[in-house]
Amino acid sequence: MAGHGTIDQRPSTMSKPTTPTDPEDWTGKNCDDFEPPEFRLVCPFSIPSSPEAASLRIIRNLGHFALYYTHFVWIVLFITLIPQRKVSLVYLVIMTYVASLYLLLLRALPPYFHLLHKIIYKSMVLGLIAVATMIELIATAAGLHLVITLAATVPIVLIHAVLWVREDFCVEERTGGGGGELVSLIDESTAMV
Numbered sequence: 001m002a003g004h005g006t007i008d009q010r011p012s013t014m015s016k017p018t019t020p021t022d023p024e025d026w027t028g029k030n031c032d033d034f035e036p037p038e039f040r041l042v043c044p045f046s047i048p049s050s051p052e053a054a055s056l057r058i059i060r061n062l063g064h065f066a067l068y069y070t071h072f073v074w075i076v077l078f079i080t081l082i083p084q085r086k087v088s089l090v091y092l093v094i095m096t097y098v099a100s101l102y103l104l105l106l107r108a109l110p111p112y113f114h115l116l117h118k119i120i121y122k123s124m125v126l127g128l129i130a131v132a133t134m135i136e137l138i139a140t141a142a143g144l145h146l147v148i149t150l151a152a153t154v155p156i157v158l159i160h161a162v163l164w165v166r167e168d169f170c171v172e173e174r175t176g177g178g179g180g181e182l183v184s185l186i187d188e189s190t191a192m193v
Helices: 051-064 068-079 085-109 113-121 121-141 143-163
Strands: 172-175 179-182
Touching: 051 068, 051 143, 068 085, 068 143, 085 121, 121 143
Parallel strands: none
Antiparallel strands: 172 179
16 A cells, blocks of 8 residues: 555666657668659550551460450350359369369470370360360250350450550550561660669
């Protein structure tokens, strides 16, 4: 009861954390020398300048985004098959599993099986699997779902393939002697390595 209602006036033995009062922060750099990085709003979509540029973009983007485009079409087809066509949905999943298994086994082969890679082309086998899947969907009365899905998704895929500039975000085209030249967003001469 001796300490009831009294305030301890003894000095504290713990040191309080100090905050810097000068313009230097904890890194030791002067805050006045700080320059914020340049901010550019970059849109990777642009309208091609000619039909040749559009076809070149389609070819490049189909090669680069083929897996994503295939997944997009597959997801839409999967969703359209859920309510009414359960057997077709099972066949679609089985053929997807077969294609995935083929790709995994192809990747697992040692490099000295390059002769097998030359004889059996990956695109040829995947095309055969896609055709077999389409035949299975038509045979299970889901052909209308397939046609509607392809009619809805292929134009979206083509529009994306035409409008997407490139994977390295080229932002402008310079006109030269023969045609337009894409200029990279990052200047390689000033980029840090």
